[in-house]
Amino acid sequence: MIRRIARLLLTAGLLSGAGAAAADDALNCDAPGSWAERTVCRTPALRALDAQLRQRRAEALLRSDDTAAFTAEQRDWIGDKRDACTTVRCLETSYRTQIDALAIRIASSEPPLLQPGEYRQVTRTGPVPGAPVLQVERRGQRRYLLRVLDGSGAPDSAIEGEFIEQVGAADFGAGDCRLRMSFAPDLMAVSAASGCGGGLDGTYRRMPPEP
Incomplete structure (x- = not known):
């Protein structure tokens, strides 16, 4: 089942748009500085x-x-x-x-295939309670930082490391943790996870940032 989801995600296309925050340059019209x-x-x-x-x-x-x-x-x-x-x-x-x-x-540049943000495991009925949480930060073109948190979401439970996206997929390793990821817009499929704690294999959806 996971392999089938991964194949579907690989053929789903490129991610477009601008989910990441731009430079911290918002106008301060309450107290303009110039x-x-x-x-x-x-x-x-x-x-x-x-x-x-x-x-x-x-x-x-x-x-x-x-x-x-x-x-x-x-x-x-x-x-x-x-x-x-x-x-x-x-x-x-x-x-x-x-x-x-x-x-x-x-x-003149390539569009990103993966949006930074927090990804939570989902099924057809919605988010999976107590499932691991994946946090993704962008570090450069096709280079990302991944934090794998257990179901409690506690920061001190995180497994952290970098990975490089390659044609809509990536292999991740940090310590004993190993897993395979496939990407589509706002979705991530995780398979073959080992040494990362239980219940990591599955489909994850990027959660909208809190207002």
Whole structure:
């Protein structure tokens, strides 16, 4: 059964969209820190451009080989380009130029196959109570950190290690824990788990972040 699920997941297609958070650059319209930020906050057209830019950043971040360097680049743009503007026209030009640059970057890179987040074991009737929890963090293009938590979800119970996604699947090993994973949008199938605790084999769904 698990093998069949894994085959189905492997043929389900690539993951698209932008689930990961972009650079920590949200507008602070309650206490803007620069003339540029104040102007963007009170100008609807600029607010719309800012929202479009943040969406593009989120997409580009998921495809970046070095997420820390990408985040630093985007913060540099805020300080060196956006906040250097003294006119609305300059802000519009700066935003549009950066949006276009990110669009080119996105078009020339590979889409991710796995969304970061928390995955919980599910069946047709819903989540499995007390089942292990999988937490996935992105570390680079096709490189991820996996935490395997027991049914209690306690952080000190975690088995932790990195893995590399390869054509919609990956092998994971940390200490005595070994398992095989297959991926599809918001889904993960785990099979052949050993040394990781009981009840790990199964299908996992990515849970939406809490509001």
